[in-house]
């Protein structure tokens with residue numbers, strides 16, 4: 039675990055209607071007494087405004103799951119970083135492996151979305167991670183560091199952002215790397231951040247994501263350079279998500 043406050047982020051993906059607002063309310067109530075943790079929930083964009091009302095005055099932050107690089111224009115179906123901020127978001131997940139795989143998002147596109155998020159005053163959480171084939175062929179560090187270098191615009195040095203290491207093969211599968219494997223990648227990411235940004239590269243938290251659950255969170259969060267967690271499935275139920283927050 040690193041020295042600054044841990045950052046725990048829930049990614050609801052394509053889940054959640056108005057009925058889910060009760061879970062968000064419970065999470066907001068549950069994190070009030072957790073001083074050494076920053077917590078954010080990223081519901082579908084359709085819930086952001088209502089969630090912002092429900093959690094008003096709490097220390098829970100809200101986030102989007104993607105944004106378009108442009109502020110506005112002829113981009114049917116897309117949402118800009120400014121729109122997310124207007125709806126109540128403070129953070130945004132970018133470059134998630136599901137988007138890299140399903141929508142062909144490249145490092146260059148992710149970097150332009152990171153610039154957009156910074157322009158709108160959002161804290162981007164940039165996801166990186168290797169496939170199982172890449173891990174088995176010994177390429178995990180090269181792939182992940184390449185994604186970090188390619189997905190971060192230079193102006194990020196002057197802003198708050200986080201990196202999330204999410205091995206693709208661990209997302210939604212119940213599989214997790216060993217703590218040594220997680221630490222090896224997190225140390226490589228930290229070293230890449232220092233190479234890119236100098237001393238400013240020491241600041242961004244490096245989150246781990248991929249099948250984080252209440253029963254493995256404490257062990258994972260102990261890891262060197264593990265500054266928090268990005269949680270998918272286990273963030274949908276307030277009880278499970280709060281147990282992960284409580285493991286910090």
Ligand code: PEP
Pocket residue numbers: 049204208209210211247248249250268269270271272
């Ligand atoms: C994710 O999608 O970012 C994620 C980590 O999912 P899960 O926790 O369900 O593996």
